[in-house]
Amino acid sequence: MDPGEKGWVQGFSFKTIFGLSLLSSLVTGQIRFSIPEEMAVGSLIGSIASDLGLEPRRLVAGKARVFTAGGSEYVGLDNEQAQLVVKERMDREQLCGDISVCSISFEVILDNPMELYRVTVDILDINDNRPVFPESEIKLEISESALPGARFSLASANDPDVGANSLQKYTLHPTDHFVLNVQNGVDGSKNLEMVIQTALDREEKSLHQLTLTAFDGGKPQRSAVVKINVVILDANDNSPIFSQPSYKASLVENAPKGTLVIKVFATDADESSHQIQYYFEHATPAAKALFSIDAGSGEVKVIGDVDYEKHKQFKIKVKAKDHGGLTDTSEIIIDIIDVNDNVPKITIMSFSGAVSEDAEPGTVIAILNIQDLDSGDNSRVTCSIDYDHPFKIVLSLSNYYNLVTDSALDREHISDYNITIRAVDSGIPALSSKEILSIKISDVNDHAPQFEQEIYNAYIAENNPASTSVITVKAHDADWGPNAIVSYFIVDGDLNGAPLASYITINSESGIIYTVKSFDYEQLKSFKIHVRAQDGGSPHMSSNGAVHILIQDQNDNAPQVLYPVKTSGSLVAEIVPQSADVGYLVTKVVAVDVDSGQNAWLSYKLQKATDKALFEVGPQNGELRTVRQVTDKDAVKQKLTVVVEDNGQPSRSAVVNINVAIADSFPEVLSEFTEFATAKDYNDNVTFYLILALATISLLFIFSVIAIISVKIYRWRQNRLFYKCAANLPVIPYCPPSYTDGTLQHVYNYEMCGTTDSRMSDIKFVRPYSQNTLGSASHMGTVQREKSDQKDSDFLSEVRTFSMCTCGIFGMFSCLYGFIHTVAFFLHQKAFKS
Numbered sequence: 001m002d003p004g005e006k007g008w009v010q011g012f013s014f015k016t017i018f019g020l021s022l023l024s025s026l027v028t029g030q031i032r033f034s035i036p037e038e039m040a041v042g043s044l045i046g047s048i049a050s051d052l053g054l055e056p057r058r059l060v061a062g063k064a065r066v067f068t069a070g071g072s073e074y075v076g077l078d079n080e081q082a083q084l085v086v087k088e089r090m091d092r093e094q095l096c097g098d099i100s101v102c103s104i105s106f107e108v109i110l111d112n113p114m115e116l117y118r119v120t121v122d123i124l125d126i127n128d129n130r131p132v133f134p135e136s137e138i139k140l141e142i143s144e145s146a147l148p149g150a151r152f153s154l155a156s157a158n159d160p161d162v163g164a165n166s167l168q169k170y171t172l173h174p175t176d177h178f179v180l181n182v183q184n185g186v187d188g189s190k191n192l193e194m195v196i197q198t199a200l201d202r203e204e205k206s207l208h209q210l211t212l213t214a215f216d217g218g219k220p221q222r223s224a225v226v227k228i229n230v231v232i233l234d235a236n237d238n239s240p241i242f243s244q245p246s247y248k249a250s251l252v253e254n255a256p257k258g259t260l261v262i263k264v265f266a267t268d269a270d271e272s273s274h275q276i277q278y279y280f281e282h283a284t285p286a287a288k289a290l291f292s293i294d295a296g297s298g299e300v301k302v303i304g305d306v307d308y309e310k311h312k313q314f315k316i317k318v319k320a321k322d323h324g325g326l327t328d329t330s331e332i333i334i335d336i337i338d339v340n341d342n343v344p345k346i347t348i349m350s351f352s353g354a355v356s357e358d359a360e361p362g363t364v365i366a367i368l369n370i371q372d373l374d375s376g377d378n379s380r381v382t383c384s385i386d387y388d389h390p391f392k393i394v395l396s397l398s399n400y401y402n403l404v405t406d407s408a409l410d411r412e413h414i415s416d417y418n419i420t421i422r423a424v425d426s427g428i429p430a431l432s433s434k435e436i437l438s439i440k441i442s443d444v445n446d447h448a449p450q451f452e453q454e455i456y457n458a459y460i461a462e463n464n465p466a467s468t469s470v471i472t473v474k475a476h477d478a479d480w481g482p483n484a485i486v487s488y489f490i491v492d493g494d495l496n497g498a499p500l501a502s503y504i505t506i507n508s509e510s511g512i513i514y515t516v517k518s519f520d521y522e523q524l525k526s527f528k529i530h531v532r533a534q535d536g537g538s539p540h541m542s543s544n545g546a547v548h549i550l551i552q553d554q555n556d557n558a559p560q561v562l563y564p565v566k567t568s569g570s571l572v573a574e575i576v577p578q579s580a581d582v583g584y585l586v587t588k589v590v591a592v593d594v595d596s597g598q599n600a601w602l603s604y605k606l607q608k609a610t611d612k613a614l615f616e617v618g619p620q621n622g623e624l625r626t627v628r629q630v631t632d633k634d635a636v637k638q639k640l641t642v643v644v645e646d647n648g649q650p651s652r653s654a655v656v657n658i659n660v661a662i663a664d665s666f667p668e669v670l671s672e673f674t675e676f677a678t679a680k681d682y683n684d685n686v687t688f689y690l691i692l693a694l695a696t697i698s699l700l701f702i703f704s705v706i707a708i709i710s711v712k713i714y715r716w717r718q719n720r721l722f723y724k725c726a727a728n729l730p731v732i733p734y735c736p737p738s739y740t741d742g743t744l745q746h747v748y749n750y751e752m753c754g755t756t757d758s759r760m761s762d763i764k765f766v767r768p769y770s771q772n773t774l775g776s777a778s779h780m781g782t783v784q785r786e787k788s789d790q791k792d793s794d795f796l797s798e799v800r801t802f803s804m805c806t807c808g809i810f811g812m813f814s815c816l817y818g819f820i821h822t823v824a825f826f827l828h829q830k831a832f833k834s
Contacts, residue, residue: 555648
């Protein structure tokens with residue numbers, strides 16, 4: 001191309017870009033530009049940002065890039081300027097050949113989010129090629145016998161340009177004997193024939209030199225010239241004639257060399273018709289490389305590798321020439337039949353190797369381009385993946401597929417997938433290809449920690465040291481990474497009015513529960529806490545578990561003796577009549593242990609006794625009984641020591657001393673047990689009461705009735721206070737709390753009878769109650785109250801009878817004295833008991 005022509009091309013390019021030919025549109029993801037061919041590298045094609053409605057920074061952020069399926073990249077993308085530029089010089093004739101409409105297509109791909117745009121660039125033809133004849137000189141041999149109107153085929157010029165820039169007309173000079181006949185072919189080509197206008201005379205002129213000129217329609221116009229030398233031969237009246245004006249044949253691609261394609265045949269009416277020779281006339285280099293013709297037989301055979309993807313059809317002109325130089329031409333049209341010899345090609349345009357498990361169905365994972373260079377059914381591709389995956393393939397644009405999520409993902413079920421993408425064409429046999437994509441499912445905090453047990457039971461002995469490990473709770477989280485890191489906390493609460501944190505704590509990492517202080521089983525037997533397990537996700541997820549902590553009892557309390565009661569004053573002696581039989585119940589030692597279980601199982605043992613052969617203690621019930629008949633030889637004063645021992649390890653015990661008197665009356669008892677109260681003390685008390693009675697005899701006589709009533713009310717009130725305790729004992733200073741069953745196995749009831757002697761009384765064993773002491777406390781209290789009222793009634797009757805007898809014998813003075821004496825005894829006895 002000369003400099004003038006090059007300048008014209010560049011001028012035309014810029015005018016087209018900025019003036020007329022830059023056409024762009026955005027239709028369903030496609031835009032189109034038009035540029036002239038032969039533009040210089042770096043030349044502007046168009047602004048992609050304005051046509052796509054994108055900001056230039058979107059192209060930079062999305063890493064915009066150009067992808068061309070064929071491999072050759074003629075167009076580049078300037079991301080900063082958001083412009084398409086020429087990356088490689090484009091020759092329309094090289095790209096499209098004789099096809100009038102020439103274009104290249106490519107795709108612009110952006111990421112984050114993924115976007116795909118198809119761009120088509122139409123390559124406009126410029127008049128950069130002049131017409132060219134296959135030969136620089138044409139030699140024709142024509143018999144002089146050729147008649148006017150005889151036709152002689154001439155080789156047409158070839159102009160790679162198309163449209164107005166292609167070959168438009170021919171001129172022949174001179175035209176005294178020959179004229180030019182141009183015929184338009186079916187495919188738009190021009191066939192040249194030189195027609196004899198006037199008869200030829202070899203003797204007049206044996207050689208005619210003509211000039212054939214071909215012109216195209218470009219501006220400026222280009223032309224080509226070829227010289228025609230016509231040699232006049234002697235008469236050869238008939239020219240060869242092909243059997244068909246055109247021959248058609250079909251040939252499968254990849255046909256082996258030597259394959260017969262077709263055989264042409266021409267006849268000549270002359271006798272020398274067997275001397276006809278066959279030739280290819282101005283065949284293309286590609287046709288000459290693939291086919292050959294036998295000059296004598298006219299057989300056309302394959303001599304190269306036929307590829308449908310390169311050439312789909314061949315048009316070859318063939319010439320038949322006799323020995324006289326007469327010729328005829330015909331055309332061979334060879335259609336190449338496609339064979340399924342290309343596997344589909346899978347190209348990954350964009351791929352995200354990780355997807356969140358909470359991705360919505362339809363999320364794009366990858367963009368694929370699948371091409372098959374075959375045609376027809378052989379190029380129709382079916383793309384698929386395995387059906388047991390939560391993904392699917394969706395067709396987006398022609399030959400473009402999207403791999404998208406088809407259903408919900410669960411990383412805890414499957415954490416990664418190997419997706420095999422298969423592309424299968426429709427050929428017979430079908431060809432396929434595959435591509436494997438590895439997809440990781442990223443975790444989302446969608447699972448709360450779960451405890452190994454819903455309720456934990458923990459046991460700890462009382463009196464434990466602080467910071468003692470109680471139990472370890474464990475929770476598991478099905479998530480992964482930070483979402484699966486579990487921390488443990490105690491749910492806020494209170495116990496007995498104090499916060500739980502003052503009793504118990506937990507290691508937030510290991511889940512080990514520790515005590516904060518020592519526990520006392522007698523104050524706190526069990527309690528329940530709630531532990532929260534919380535993961536490290538955002539937002540956090542948690543669940544609660546319950547821990548039931550049971551305090552185990554230790555033998556840390558000694559038995560407590562409830563009866564007989566120790567007082568700071570005189571001690572009461574248990575009276576055993578001398579007529580007591582074997583097994584006589586002397587008294588019952590009542591004790592309790594505030595511990596529980598076997599630590600509260602009490603046993604009784606007689607440790608010391610004045611006469612061990614006379615008494616025994618029931619090891620389980622604490623009953624003190626005689627083991628033989630009481631005799632006169634037995635000491636009146638008996639002192640016993642009973643040990644109460646629990647069943648703990650080690651065991652604890654308590655000791656109680658019991659004074660027993662073997663006598664039938666109080667005077668006998670008091671005379672022996674001087675440690676309780678001396679006779680002098682007693683006599684002094686009685687004298688004091690008598691003097692007081694004599695001094696106030698007149699006043700007491702008036703108020704005697706009032707005094708008796710006051711005493712009754714006072715005793716009734718005292719009995720009410722006394723019998724609030726469930727135990728049927730003479731004096732119990734306090735009522736113990738609720739104790740464990742088995743400590744007090746039997747309840748015994750005693751009846752006291754007073755006599756006229758203020759120093760004598762009797763205790764009568766009525767009958768045992770086998771009911772549990774604590775369980776039947778209310779019933780026992782009712783029985784005791786009834787008996788107490790009966791005692792008061794009997795006692796007052798005795799006092800009234802005694803007073804009446806005394807008044808009758810000794811007179812009014814003695815009666816009053818005896819009455820006051822009786823009242824004094826009653827008050828003394830009451831003071832003694834309290």
